[in-house]
Amino acid sequence: MIRIAVLGCGRIGVMHAANIAAHPRAALAGVYDIHAPAALGVAKTTGARVFASVEECLADPGVDAVLIATATDTHADLLEACLAAGKPVLCEKPIDLSLARVKTCAERIKGNTLPVQLGFVRRFDPGHRAVRLAIQAGQIGEVHQVTITSRDPGLAPEAYLRASGGIFRDMTIHDFDMARFILGEEITTVFATGSRLVGPDLMAALGDFDTVTVVLTTASGKQAVIGNSRRAVYGYDQRVEAFGSAGMAISENRRPHAMRLTGAATTDAAAPLLDFFIERYREAFDAEIDAFVTAIESGSAPEVGFEDGVQALVLAEAALLSATEGRAVQVSEVL
Amino acid sequence: MIRIAVLGCGRIGVMHAANIAAHPRAALAGVYDIHAPAALGVAKTTGARVFASVEECLADPGVDAVLIATATDTHADLLEACLAAGKPVLCEKPIDLSLARVKTCAERIKGNTLPVQLGFVRRFDPGHRAVRLAIQAGQIGEVHQVTITSRDPGLAPEAYLRASGGIFRDMTIHDFDMARFILGEEITTVFATGSRLVGPDLMAALGDFDTVTVVLTTASGKQAVIGNSRRAVYGYDQRVEAFGSAGMAISENRRPHAMRLTGAATTDAAAPLLDFFIERYREAFDAEIDAFVTAIESGSAPEVGFEDGVQALVLAEAALLSATEGRAVQVSEVL
Amino acid sequence: MIRIAVLGCGRIGVMHAANIAAHPRAALAGVYDIHAPAALGVAKTTGARVFASVEECLADPGVDAVLIATATDTHADLLEACLAAGKPVLCEKPIDLSLARVKTCAERIKGNTLPVQLGFVRRFDPGHRAVRLAIQAGQIGEVHQVTITSRDPGLAPEAYLRASGGIFRDMTIHDFDMARFILGEEITTVFATGSRLVGPDLMAALGDFDTVTVVLTTASGKQAVIGNSRRAVYGYDQRVEAFGSAGMAISENRRPHAMRLTGAATTDAAAPLLDFFIERYREAFDAEIDAFVTAIESGSAPEVGFEDGVQALVLAEAALLSATEGRAVQVSEVL
Amino acid sequence: MIRIAVLGCGRIGVMHAANIAAHPRAALAGVYDIHAPAALGVAKTTGARVFASVEECLADPGVDAVLIATATDTHADLLEACLAAGKPVLCEKPIDLSLARVKTCAERIKGNTLPVQLGFVRRFDPGHRAVRLAIQAGQIGEVHQVTITSRDPGLAPEAYLRASGGIFRDMTIHDFDMARFILGEEITTVFATGSRLVGPDLMAALGDFDTVTVVLTTASGKQAVIGNSRRAVYGYDQRVEAFGSAGMAISENRRPHAMRLTGAATTDAAAPLLDFFIERYREAFDAEIDAFVTAIESGSAPEVGFEDGVQALVLAEAALLSATEGRAVQVSEVL
Structure with a gap:
């Protein structure tokens, strides 16, 4: 124990x-x-x-x-x-x-x-992980393009946002780590753009964004896109798509059950998404603890370590600089 | 030409x-x-x-x-x-x-x-046909159970129904042929039950049913189920499922486009079904003509011939007898 | 506590x-x-x-x-x-x-x-229950046809089968209860047919079936179909479809994650089904215990009680009689 | 006529x-x-x-x-x-x-x-158009983020590529028009990045890219992302996603039929995508001619006109400049 x-x-x-x-x-x-x-x-x-x-x-x-x-x-x-x-x-x-x-x-x-493990819990999500495993098994060939969609169900309270360090460090940071996890290669350049569409006044007051798009590239030319929004009315939107030379793997959204409703106006309608992160990533949080316990038992390095935490923050810094200056930022600039 | x-x-x-x-x-x-x-x-x-x-x-x-x-x-x-x-x-x-x-x-x-070809157009539907091809290619092994769902978008006019010969001869007849097509084996027993749920008074007056379930079995024990309704508010419901020893193939419903709508209440909602048979079976009607032309050109027997028309009608007779007597009817009884 | x-x-x-x-x-x-x-x-x-x-x-x-x-x-x-x-x-x-x-x-x-609660756990499955709730909310109108598919991933050991009481009492019994749950009305007639396709020799030796189709009807003419197989190579196939005067609700199969794989030969392929009942009905087993605890706390009658256990067994008896005699059996015959 | x-x-x-x-x-x-x-x-x-x-x-x-x-x-x-x-x-x-x-x-x-109509046929695709109609009907609220995926099934011949004007003017140009169509607002800045992953030697020789990601923004802060590849082994990948303040609409890929295959290893696998543009956009090409005929008959301006052709080319110029200089380019710079 x-x-x-x-x-x-x-x-x-x-x-x-x-x-x-x-x-x-x-x-x-x-x-x-x-x-x-x-x-x-x-x-x-x-x-x-x-x-x-x-x-x-x-x-x-x-x-x-x-x-x-x-x-x-x-x-x-x-x-x-x-x-x-x-x-x-x-x-x-x-x-x-x-x-x-x-x-x-x-x-x-x-x-x-x-053992030092960082809480990038999404690496342990069965769906996102299945994408990574499909890549490692060669099922989609060489990865060319990755698309990560991550939208919160609703704007967090102002106090939370004020202390969050901004959307790139607070929210996109998970996606920066996911991009590295799926790409399997270090990111060399970052381009980011941010908008204020969900809560424009609050965002302007905070100097923050609520809607961002980030493009990441690696030295070999692999591309990743991250799309974030602070509010999706339909719930917690969490998807990962990896496109490669031999196929594509997509980790789709998850719902509390698989009932589909058909009526006169629309057909095959599904339930709202699992909401919020504790429900959506329930298996992932379990698996995260399991990985930590296993690392301690075996004395081996955790799969996601301190350096992953550093890299994700570096990408957040680069994104902020890019959004400010309107240009692609070399990761080496912020190291 | x-x-x-x-x-x-x-x-x-x-x-x-x-x-x-x-x-x-x-x-x-x-x-x-x-x-x-x-x-x-x-x-x-x-x-x-x-x-x-x-x-x-x-x-x-x-x-x-x-x-x-x-x-x-x-x-x-x-x-x-x-x-x-x-x-x-x-x-x-x-x-x-x-x-x-x-x-x-x-x-x-x-x-x-x-060449004499019967108008069982659904055999030429790309989806239903793909089920048959998957079976012939061994992709689902030996067929064990077939489920055919066929529901019209709305009750036909009384004059049409009066001349139709009843639901088994008019509507289920397509599904009897489909069952034979997918099972790849002759049917030996028929059990049918009919209800009056869509237009009870009219159906009672006509001595007909608007909602029927039919079970067919073959000598080797394969089973097929047909579910019919004279009215599905969501459109023309046309599905075929084949379950076998090595897998399952399902021909799903078709829609005019692949747009999916997600809102606060429901997610991933699709458009209503293609409606009615001319739209739903458009490719099939084209392929039916093509098969006829090809049969004439080559002098070969059409894939679906006179005998198929006989067999489907025999099954309709057996179904009517079964629904009347509340017992499984041997096809040999009505030959 | x-x-x-x-x-x-x-x-x-x-x-x-x-x-x-x-x-x-x-x-x-x-x-x-x-x-x-x-x-x-x-x-x-x-x-x-x-x-x-x-x-x-x-x-x-x-x-x-x-x-x-x-x-x-x-x-x-x-x-x-x-x-x-x-x-x-x-x-x-x-x-x-x-x-x-x-x-x-x-x-x-x-x-x-x-409180006496019977272990018909599937009533607590979020998907199947959502079908029931949709019906109660009037979302599909009056129920006309119900289709229940229930297939085990593999043939149970001979010792288990020998003591099981046969497929109707052991396996279909869950579906008899599900049919009553979804129909919301008592069943009056039963027609069943059984085949030996999965393990023909063993089934013949046991006098049992491994593949059955059952048709149930109510006094008002509602129809339900149950399809069972003792072996689906793709896993534990558990689906419920309710078709009504105003729409349709389907509880689809569930998978361990929502990753979809696309390659040169096939697209959008999903993972195998959750397998077996402990995984597939995990939430249902939790909810079952919760319902029992709640019934004890509140002193109220459990949602699924002794009489439900009696009715399901009655339907199993009727099905066995029907499969033997090749006719629709009135439930009143076996009461 | x-x-x-x-x-x-x-x-x-x-x-x-x-x-x-x-x-x-x-x-x-x-x-x-x-x-x-x-x-x-x-x-x-x-x-x-x-x-x-x-x-x-x-x-x-x-x-x-x-x-x-x-x-x-x-x-x-x-x-x-x-x-x-x-x-x-x-x-x-x-x-x-x-x-x-x-x-x-x-x-x-x-x-x-x-009447002068430009051949941006995708505007007439029933699925993409349904996204636009959903937006116009207010079904997803204000548009915040648009994601356009467009991948060809295979690298075009060298002669074609050599005369194409490069991927932005030849392939992305359709997506630039689609972005304007879905956003419903003019684009003000363009960021693009290009890689050579499909045919690196050929692309280097041509000074062209085969894999590009483009980010577009409007004055009000709406964001669109375009992902292109010159080769998707699974076929012609054509999807449009619009995310808004009140929901999301996705135009999914289309297949020749709706058969789904389930086996021991994977479940619910669909057929390869419709391939190539003549098949995938068949209804759209028909509707394009119909719109042209209607415009002539009525003497009204075509829905997609000369100016749309200019704007798409302007965006292609801006993308090329952006990819070269590694910065967001103002559309006004290239006008």
Whole structure:
């Protein structure tokens, strides 16, 4: 049994705590939240203990590993502290909103051999993963074009958006990682354009965008397109298409059931999409915990590691620069 | 050029005349209808001549073959007359509503070597045909169960229904032929049940059904199910499913275009079905003419012949008897 | 917390025990199996206690309710014993293979007011249930025809088949219940036909069928068709179609993910179906437990009760008689 | 009857001639090709006359209108000559490969009131058009993002590519027009990136690309993405997706029939796509002729006119500049 503590009991921390408790080879070692009642709530339903502080948690020999699900601006500090305490880490994305801070973090943990896994959960989605597996099995030949569609069901609250670091660092970051995962090759140039169509006044006030399109290319000429919107009225739109020299693989949207309704006006209508990320990526979140447990058990490097977190943030920086300057940005410019 | 005359200029005769005129290796030799203005209408748009009588048509050496699309009760007489005149025939289904008359017809044309093709147009539908081809290619192994769904978009006029011979002889007859086509084996028993759900009063007055389910079995134990309704509000529902020892092939419904609409309430909604048979089976009607032309050119027996017309009617008789007596009827009982 | 004991630790009992343990308002009160190591295995992974006997379990005041997942021939006895001990029951189907025994059981528990729920899990499937809800919401008008397809991925072991009571009582029984659920009206006549196509020699030796088609009708003329096969090479084929006066609702098959593969030979190919019932009906099994817990909490009658178990078995008897005699059987004949 | 002459009897001219001949309100007035045998071939199958020269054709009072399907470098000259002769024109795209020549042409025909229709046939595709109609009907609200996928089944011959003007002017030009059609708003900036993945050596030799991604934006911030490839092994991939504030409409690929094949390895596999443009856009080519005939009959401006041809070429110029300079290009830069 790998005993995992969860730091941060917001929506995603609560979900992770429950998943850890339900995992056959993991146990929930305890929870911590800066807001004590949040941690107590999780403790009540899972029976897990509540840590009084991060320090107490990290000092506990009954804690084999730590999952960091706290506010973004604490991720890098906690990650460093966990590794210093000898605890493997599964850290929610992003490592930090500041690339400079992320680079410092990379410096400080240099030489670390403990498993560090980044929370790019979509890599574990059965559909998206099936696209990757089809590529690896040669079923679509060489990848030429990748299209990633990712739209949220609705605009997040202003407070969330204000602290998010902007759409590229907060939302597109998942798609940057997905592009790297599906392309199987590093990205060299980024072009991005952003619009304010969902909440124009709020976006203008924040200096942010709610609708973006990003084009990524690799040294060999592979192309990826990311389309994001902060609001799709039909639900959480999550699709990945890979086009290659020998075929195409598409991970389609998912629905809560497969009932199709036909009437006089329209036929074969499906249910709304699974909504929101906790439901849509339920199997992926399970598989993410499983991969972390397996990495710890085997001592092997997690499939998605610290460097993946760095690369995704680098692409976000490049996208922001591109959207600002209206030109393709070389990734090397922002490294 | 095979010069084909069309007898009968109702809805289906008009369509056939146009298809013949457009066929690259056929010409419309002329048209005839007992109601002269109907024939004149076709002549006007196609430039074809109008025959003053059937006799004139059959005596014309410029007529290589005849398509019979007149009222059902004239089919057998005309078919016999055409063959007597040395003209190959493409005859709309059914040969006659009376099995006795059909048997007499069979007697009279015994020894005929001219091509006689029956108008079971659905055999030429690209989707249904692809099911048959998949079976012949071994792609689903041995056929075990066949499901045929066939629903009209709306109840036909009372006058049509009154002359139709009842749902089994008029509507299910296409599905009986389809079952034989897909099963690839003769049917030995028939069970049928009929209900009056669409137009109960009219159906009761006619002694007919508007909603029927028929189960067919073969000597080797293969099973087929036919589901018919006289009214599907969503259009002309035409599907064929073949389940076998190594897989399954389904010919799905068709729509005028492939646009899918997603909104807040439903997702991926398709357009209504193609409606009605002239649109839905457009390619099939073309292919039917092509098969007839090819049979005449090559002197070979048409793929769907007189005997297929007999068998379908036999199954209709058996179904009617089954529905009346509430038991499985051996096909041999009605032969 | 409703504390539920599980009797029988075979494949389905093990699953139920895990689901109960994971339910937020239920607890696994303990497990029992005639083969002690089976119960110990469940105890090990769930931490639940092991009862030494059924008697010990039923006498335990810490047991609020019982789930019966033992061999079929013990269901009726255990059901009676549980109710006598004042424990609500969730009993796997069928109540018994003998209709006479089921009737005796009905007599003995007459007057019982404790919740008795039958394990017709498919009623809780989100897709099938969405069909039922669409009907109740009037979205397809009056139901006219129902088509239920249910095919197992592979032939069960001979020992299982020998004890199964035959395909109608073992496999079709689920579909009989589904037909009643979707039709929303009692069935009055049954026609069934059975073939031996999957394992002809074994089936002949057992006097059983592996491929059956059943037609059910109600007093008002609604029709339902059930198609079963003991082996579909492409997986567990589970579909329900309801056709009505105002539209159609279809619960389609489900797959582990929504990736579609396109190559030079075929396009849009999906993954194999979810396989087998534990995966396919995972949400349904969860919802079944939830409905049982809710019924106990609220003291209300379960949605699917003892009488539903009786009716499904009655239909199985009628189907067997019909297949033997080749005629439509009135349900009243076998009551 | 509108009597239409066809200039140019290559693949597309032959098809247009046949479509005109089959149109109920049009007649094929005659054909011309610089290579006489090509014109004679069409004359043979359609019965149309052959013009000895363009001059003869334009001088003929029996010619009501002209369809230009000759080599691209003759389009502008012929278009000017037709209008000078008082003949309405349906001209295949592009007007010319040189924007300068197109501008001169625009100058020369200034004041023309005869119908001039450009051959952007995809606007008439029932699926793509249904997307546009859904937008106009308000079914998806305000358009935010458009995704156009357009991939040819295979690399065209080198001679064709050499004369094509490059992928942006030859292939993407259709998608530029489609983007304008679906967005319903003029495009202000273009970003394009091109790769050589299908035929790298040939493309390098030609200074052309075979795989391109283009991002278009409008003044209000609407975004469109075009993905092109010169070779999709699975056929002619033609899709349009419009995402809006109230929903999404997708025009999916089309196949020759709706048969779906399920086996042990994959399920629900569809047939290869309709291939190539003559089959895929068959209804669209028919509707294009119909729109031209209707415009002449009614004297109204065609839905897709000369200015649409100019705009598409402007976007192609901008894309080429963008791909060369690696920056977003303002459309105003190339006007």
